[in-house]
Amino acid sequence: MTKYLFVLLFSPLATATTHAGGLQTLETVFVTAQDNEGLIGEAASASEGTVTAKQLESRPLLRPAEILEVIPGLIISQHSGDGKANQYYLRGFNLDHGTDFATSVMGMPVNQPTHGHGQGYLDLQFLIPELVEHMHYRKGPYAAEVGDFATAGSASIEYFRKLDEPFAQLSVGQNGYRRGLLAGSPSAGNGHLLYAVEWTENNGPWQTPENIGKWNVLLRYSHGTEDNGWSLAAMTYRAQWTSTDQVPQRALDAGLISRFGNLDASDGGRSSRHSLSGESSARTPDRWLRASAYLIDSKLNLWSNFTFCLNDLANNGNCNRGDQFEQADARKIYGFNLAATWYEKPAGLPANFTLGLQSRTDDIGKVGLYATSQRKRSGTVREDSVRESSVSLYGEAQVQWLERFRSIVGLRGDAYRFKVDSDTAANSGRARDRIVSPKMALIFGPWAKTEYYANAGYGFHSNDARGVTARVNPDFRDTANFGAAVEASTPLVRAKGYELGMRSALVPTLQTSLALWRLDLASELRFVGDAGTTEPSFPSHRAGIEWANYWTPTRSITVDADLALSRARFSHVDATVSGPHIPGAIERTLSIGAAWDNGGRWSGGARLRYFGPRALVEDNSVRSRASTIVNLQAGYRFDRNMKLSLDMLNAFDSKVSDIDYRYESQLATEAAAVNDVHTHPSEPRTLRLTLRTSF
Numbered sequence: 001m002t003k004y005l006f007v008l009l010f011s012p013l014a015t016a017t018t019h020a021g022g023l024q025t026l027e028t029v030f031v032t033a034q035d036n037e038g039l040i041g042e043a044a045s046a047s048e049g050t051v052t053a054k055q056l057e058s059r060p061l062l063r064p065a066e067i068l069e070v071i072p073g074l075i076i077s078q079h080s081g082d083g084k085a086n087q088y089y090l091r092g093f094n095l096d097h098g099t100d101f102a103t104s105v106m107g108m109p110v111n112q113p114t115h116g117h118g119q120g121y122l123d124l125q126f127l128i129p130e131l132v133e134h135m136h137y138r139k140g141p142y143a144a145e146v147g148d149f150a151t152a153g154s155a156s157i158e159y160f161r162k163l164d165e166p167f168a169q170l171s172v173g174q175n176g177y178r179r180g181l182l183a184g185s186p187s188a189g190n191g192h193l194l195y196a197v198e199w200t201e202n203n204g205p206w207q208t209p210e211n212i213g214k215w216n217v218l219l220r221y222s223h224g225t226e227d228n229g230w231s232l233a234a235m236t237y238r239a240q241w242t243s244t245d246q247v248p249q250r251a252l253d254a255g256l257i258s259r260f261g262n263l264d265a266s267d268g269g270r271s272s273r274h275s276l277s278g279e280s281s282a283r284t285p286d287r288w289l290r291a292s293a294y295l296i297d298s299k300l301n302l303w304s305n306f307t308f309c310l311n312d313l314a315n316n317g318n319c320n321r322g323d324q325f326e327q328a329d330a331r332k333i334y335g336f337n338l339a340a341t342w343y344e345k346p347a348g349l350p351a352n353f354t355l356g357l358q359s360r361t362d363d364i365g366k367v368g369l370y371a372t373s374q375r376k377r378s379g380t381v382r383e384d385s386v387r388e389s390s391v392s393l394y395g396e397a398q399v400q401w402l403e404r405f406r407s408i409v410g411l412r413g414d415a416y417r418f419k420v421d422s423d424t425a426a427n428s429g430r431a432r433d434r435i436v437s438p439k440m441a442l443i444f445g446p447w448a449k450t451e452y453y454a455n456a457g458y459g460f461h462s463n464d465a466r467g468v469t470a471r472v473n474p475d476f477r478d479t480a481n482f483g484a485a486v487e488a489s490t491p492l493v494r495a496k497g498y499e500l501g502m503r504s505a506l507v508p509t510l511q512t513s514l515a516l517w518r519l520d521l522a523s524e525l526r527f528v529g530d531a532g533t534t535e536p537s538f539p540s541h542r543a544g545i546e547w548a549n550y551w552t553p554t555r556s557i558t559v560d561a562d563l564a565l566s567r568a569r570f571s572h573v574d575a576t577v578s579g580p581h582i583p584g585a586i587e588r589t590l591s592i593g594a595a596w597d598n599g600g601r602w603s604g605g606a607r608l609r610y611f612g613p614r615a616l617v618e619d620n621s622v623r624s625r626a627s628t629i630v631n632l633q634a635g636y637r638f639d640r641n642m643k644l645s646l647d648m649l650n651a652f653d654s655k656v657s658d659i660d661y662r663y664e665s666q667l668a669t670e671a672a673a674v675n676d677v678h679t680h681p682s683e684p685r686t687l688r689l690t691l692r693t694s695f
Contacts, residue, residue: 039503044408044441045455046501046515047072047139047153047546053132053160055558058595058605060631060647062683065124068103068155071137072548073564073589075611079659079680081243082202083212083269084302085123087659091139091152091519092542092568094584094614098122100461100495102150105157106220106233107279107292107337109360111149114386114465116329116367117302117529120149126216126237126273128198130169130181133160139546140497140517141459144394144410144439145339145356151459151495151519160185161222161231162192165694173647173688176203191223204244205684207261212241227288230280235273242268245304246680248665256667259655259681263667264305264324266374271300288341296333301326303375306530310666310673311477319668321373323477325381327529328368335360350400361389367466369532371477380423381532382474386465387419396439404447410439410457416491418465422474429469433491435460450504458496463489467527467534475532486534493524511550518543520571538570540582556598562591570618579619583662588612588626603635616662616677627656629682641694646687653685 039048051070061067065086066076075089088095095101099120103110105127115121138146139153146154166184171177183196198216203209215238222231244262251257277294303326309319339356368383396410415434422428439457467489473481501515523539544566551559568585570577590610597603608630616622632648657679664673 040446040449040451040505043451043503044443044453045138045140045142045499046453046503046513047499047517049137049513049548051135051137053134056129056132058558058597058603058633059593059607060605060633060649060688061129062631062649062686063125064127064129067127067129067132067135067157068124069591069609070135071153071155072562072591073139073546073566074101074153075586075589075609077611077658079661080245080304081210081212081241081268082204083125083214083239083241083243083271084117084300085121085125088122089586089589089611091517091564092544092566092582092585092587093152094582094586095152096120098149100149100152102146102148102154103157104155106159106277108275108277108294108296109333109335112298112329112331112333113148113362113462114364114367114388115529116300116327116369119464119527119529120461121329123271123273123300125214125239125271126235127157128159128181128183128196128216128218131159131183131194131196131218133158139515140455140457140499140519141437141495142439142441142455142457142497142499144354144396144412144437147358147392147394147412147414147437147460148390149461151461151497151521158226159218159220159233160194161220161226161229163194167692167694169690169692171688171690173202174686175205176201176209177686177688178202188221189223191221191229194218194220194222205260205686206244207258208242208244208265210241210243212239214239227281227283230278232278233276235275235277237273238271240268240270242266243304244680245306246659246661246678248308248667248674248676248678250674250676251667252679263308264322266324267303267305268375269300269302271298271302273298286343288343289339291336291338293336294334298329298331298333300329302328303372304530306663306678307665309668309670310664313666313668315477315479321371321378324372324374325530326368326370326372326375326377328366328370329364330366331362331364333360333362352398354394354396356392356394358392358394359390361387363387369529379476381476382423382427382466384420384422384427384466386421388416388462388465390414390416390462404445406443408439408441408443412437412439414460414492416462418468418491420465420469422466422469424472424474426471427466427469427474429471431465431468431491435492435494448504449506450502453499453501453503455499455501456497458494460492460494462492463524464527464529466532470527470534473533478531478533487536489527489534490522490524494522496520509552513546513548515546516544517546523572536576538574538577539572540568541571542566542568542585557594557596559594560592562589564589573618577618578621579617581615581618581620583616583618584614586612587614597635601637603637605633607631614660616660622662622677624660624677625657627654627658627682629654629656643692645690645692647690649686649688650682650684654682655684656682658682 085097097118112121137155169181171179185194196218200214220233275296279292281290305324364386369381371379394412437458445451499517503513593607595605635645
């Protein structure tokens with residue numbers, strides 16, 4: 001009776017589970033492109049997708065997180081060293097280091113709230129691309145099972161439980177690039193023990209060598225399958241590096257530094273991540289039960305200098321120390337996820353119902369911001385210990401009302417607690433907040449192998465706990481406002497999204513999807529980790545169109561082409577800004593790729609990525625330049641156990657920017673601050689050779 005009452009309450013609305021097999025009378029149409037299943041009959045929206053290991057094999061990668069670029073419209077870049085989280089762009093957002101895009105790996109959340117460097121900090125440097133079995137992604141706030149940060153979208157990355165065979169892989173390249181990977185999954189008892197050891201070194205093209213060193217180790221014991229089985233995993237990762245941060249364009253134009261030079265050679269960082277996690281799943285024709293739990297220990301120390309002498313000259317009249325600062329973060333994260341799905345036929349209608357419970361606690365022993373010079377601390381801007389916890393309950397129902405019409409309805413509730421102990425007593429405090437987010441999807445079809453979608457839903461992202469309890473400005477570098485009262489941030493910021501779309505396999509061997517979307521974010525103040533205090537923001541409105549295509553003209557050839565256009569504006573501004581444009585918001589992206597592999601000795605792939613220009617200031621008077629980069633890959637199999645691959649990254653040596661900002665800085669020779677474009681170049685043409693042998 002309880003389950004029947006649940007469907008009456010929720011059946012007009014919810015996010016679909018990844019598996020919709022409970023709708024037993026639905027005539028699902030599977031579209032196959034090599035090993036990729038089409039999502040007609042399964043997807044909850046046109047912008048949802050699943051990526052397999054086979055699709056990732058032919059993609060040359062400069063950085064591990066670039067596997068996310070397989071998501072249509074998503075761009076990865078970097079403004080600093082490759083040991084820290086990347087910059088992410090999607091659906092009219094400059095997502096910074098991960099805010100508004102929720103990502104998990106093996107059931108563990110990766111985004112970190114109240115982080116020393118940025119809210120929702122999404123560091124995927126520990127990812128081992130060769131171990132990714134599949135990735136499921138969603139756009140918009142329509143899925144009930146994902147909460148914080150999942151406004152623009154989310155991705156769930158799953159590793160293999162069992163490899164086909166063990167392998168060793170060695171890569172060498174220009175600028176001191178070295179990478180080794182050893183992985184296998186021998187039988188152990190009634191299951192398999194997946195092991196992987198990865199080591200990476202790289203200097204990059206920079207005038208000051210990056211000297212990055214990374215170690216990554218994984219052990220995972222699995223029994224059974226993903227749907228019926230369990231696994232336990234332990235991971236450990238460490239990295240250290242020297243970074244070349246963004247530099248002012250005027251320094252490049254004047255010849256003060258080279259294209260790959262820097263103004264502070266002591267910038268850089270070190271990070272570590274250690275985790276224990278477990279997953280369990282049991283599925284029958286009538287129900288599906290799953291549970292996961294995790295414990296993560298994460299640390300970051302990051303030294304940056306973006307303004308060079310601006311604060312030092314203002315406060316001391318000289319530039320003996322410069323404006324370098326350190327951001328430190330040390331935390332433990334623990335939580336669990338529980339979910340149960342029932343497959344029923346109330347009133348003869350095929351349906352499934354899901355209830356889920358999630359909990360997470362971030363126990364942050366120290367999150368600090370310090371003034372430094374040559375990585376030595378000269379003052380503390382602020383230092384806090386934070387405990388942030390959340391409990392979430394969600395439900396969803398999917399009902400097949402007619403042969404060609406189903407609905408998915410969801411409701412999610414999140415409750416948060418924040419506790420901040422600050423070295424500035426006025427900024428200590430406690431806060432609570434809660435938010436309820438309804439979701440809905442209506443799916444029509446399929447007709448002629450084409451399905452149509454209408455989605456609507458509410459989502460949210462949390463704000464930095466330090467901003468939630470902030471009362472005064474603790475930044476002694478800001479002499480004009482030091483100690484002044486500040487307005488506290490809103491703990492949870494609501495998002496509202498809509499989407500219309502279609503997905504079709506009408507043309508043989510071609511899968512295509514089209515989505516029209518809109519996303520509104522409520523007004524908020526946001527905490528700026530570089531300054532240690534809050535700054536105003538405004539309500540925003542974003543809208544766009546995405547067109548994604550996947551074509552397999554033969555069994556040996558695959559082609560994908562994605563186009564994304566978006567428009568981002570503040571929906572209300574005041575006199576403090578000059579216009580409605582959102583600085584850094586992505587507007588146009590295009591990705592085209594092709595891969596060829598007939599199982600013989602030779603294989604290859606090519607990929608073009610276009611990253612369109614963006615407004616850098618609110619009145620749109622200063623814009624970044626567009627960038628187009630082409631990556632190539634060629635492979636040769638000596639036999640079934642050995643393969644040699646050559647990656648040519650930025651094959652045409654495009655001299656473009658990875659990222660651009662517009663803000664004030666001051667060089668030691670300048671009498672006053674200058675508002676300028678600050679840029680970080682894309683890496684030049686780079687060759688990397690990889691030998692992989694199976695045994």
